Amino acid sequence: MKQIASGKRGRVYDLGDGQIAKYYVPDAPDTALEREVLAARLAHDHGVPTPKVLSVDRDIAQGRVVFEYVSGVAVSWYVLKRPWRLFWASREMARCLANLHTIPDTQTPNLKTEMCKEIDSLSCLTSDTKKEILDQINQFSGPERLCHFDYHSSNVMVSDGACVVIDWGAARSGPPLADLTQTCVINRVDSFPDGTGALMRLVIRALRWLHIELLIAFYSHYSQDHSYASVRRGIRAWQRPIAAARLADDIAYERTALLRLVNSRTSSL
Incomplete structure (x- = not known):
């Protein structure tokens, strides 16, 4: 084995x-x-x-x-080896996510409830900051849909010319734009492979930025509920709570960037 x-x-x-x-x-x-x-x-x-x-x-x-078993390679490595396929990969990931967000879900744990627990457990934020963010979360409303909540280019594979979604261990039921914002935040704070040189870091950073811009645009196109403008507004609204909740994962290399997003009053995504 x-x-x-x-x-x-x-x-x-x-x-x-x-x-x-x-x-x-x-x-x-x-x-x-x-x-x-x-x-x-x-x-x-x-x-x-x-x-x-x-x-x-x-x-x-x-x-x-x-x-x-599904054979294939993660989108992250697929695009790194074939950067000219970034447009296709971003489009197909957006299509999969938009389709996922049409699925009503009353079975998996509630996204807002889980986030509130995670934020309330943090010692790196002041009580006032936590209360402000928790109040913001409780004001959000929207349909309860299936959310992957760990949807990024390492959890989507390219297999036989199509995208396949894997790793549902963080799934929750909640507003779709919270799930999309989580994808944007993960992309923003992700690390680089060991041994990555300065030039390659610039290339990867540029590919990640373009990937998210394309993903948002295509998601808006395929979504049944959201225009491009409403998607952008949703990401701005969810950015701070999503970044705060992700701090509970205690991933060392993400901490500084996440705190910067939490303390930012304008969208950085």
Whole structure:
């Protein structure tokens, strides 16, 4: 059994015979397995291109989910090797996300409730700042739709010329523009591969900026509920709460950039 990927919530192994297994790490949240299974099945049943859940084993430590194996490469690496395909990749990612946001969801944890818990737990923000952001979140309204909430170019694969969405461990139900803003924030604060030189950092930074600009434009085109102007307004409104909640993940290389977004009174995305 060969390990092929690892992340904050689990490790992924190739089982052969067209199957992979995700084993959850000991410090993964107790609800991680159930959340991922619910979201992946809901997305798959509504036609989102994502690996099918084949089986769930809750009897072993931390649990295991077996998915169908999908061969391919992450969009992040695909575009880095083929920058001329950025337009296509951004368009297809936007199409997938807009389609995902048409799915009503009352099964996964509530996005606003989860964010409020995460922000309330922070020690790096003052009580006044937290109260201000929590009050802002409680003023948001909108349809409860399935949100991936970790949708970025490393969690979307290119397989047989199409995009496939993976890793539903952070999925939540909530306003779609919060999910899109999370994608923008992740893109803004992401790190660079080890050993990346100064020139390549400039190239990657430019590709990331263009990717998000294209993603927003195409999302506005494919969305049934939002114009380009309303998408931009939504991102401006959600930027601060999203950045604050992400601080709870305690990712060292993101901290400075996230605090800058939290303390900014104008959109930096």
